[in-house]
Amino acid sequence: MSVKTGAQNRSRATEECCPSVLAAPLDESQAADLAQAFAALGDPVRLRLLSLIADAGEICSCDLLEPLAKAQPTVSHHTKVLAEAGLITGAKQGRWVWWRVIPERLATLRAALAD
Numbered sequence: 001m002s003v004k005t006g007a008q009n010r011s012r013a014t015e016e017c018c019p020s021v022l023a024a025p026l027d028e029s030q031a032a033d034l035a036q037a038f039a040a041l042g043d044p045v046r047l048r049l050l051s052l053i054a055d056a057g058e059i060c061s062c063d064l065l066e067p068l069a070k071a072q073p074t075v076s077h078h079t080k081v082l083a084e085a086g087l088i089t090g091a092k093q094g095r096w097v098w099w100r101v102i103p104e105r106l107a108t109l110r111a112a113l114a115d
Contacts (some may be wrong), residue, residue: 020114025053034112037105040085046078050101053088057099088090 082088090097
């Protein structure tokens with residue numbers, strides 16, 4: 001009987017959820033899910049936004065305006081797209097939202113492109 005490490009179990013769960021696009025054909029649902037996430041990352045503002053959130057660990061929307069040089073409605077639109085793709089999650093505190101990256105979702109995207 002073999003004992004699996006946490007990393008092995010996570011890797012196996014990721015493979016079962018979303019197999020590598022290079023290892024096997026995706027079904028329609030898997031393809032739609034991955035396409036939504038990759039499309040969200042296809043915009044330079046959203047890619048920078050994800051990077052800023054990841055670097056901070058958790059960050060208020062108000063602190064994203066200046067580094068992106070974008071107005072609040074624009075930042076709100078882009079965070080909404082990232083959240084709908086499952087890449088970030090937010091918690092409203094007062095009139096602002098605090099954002100953080102969902103590491104498992106990023107792991108799924110990495111695994112989808114792995115051999």
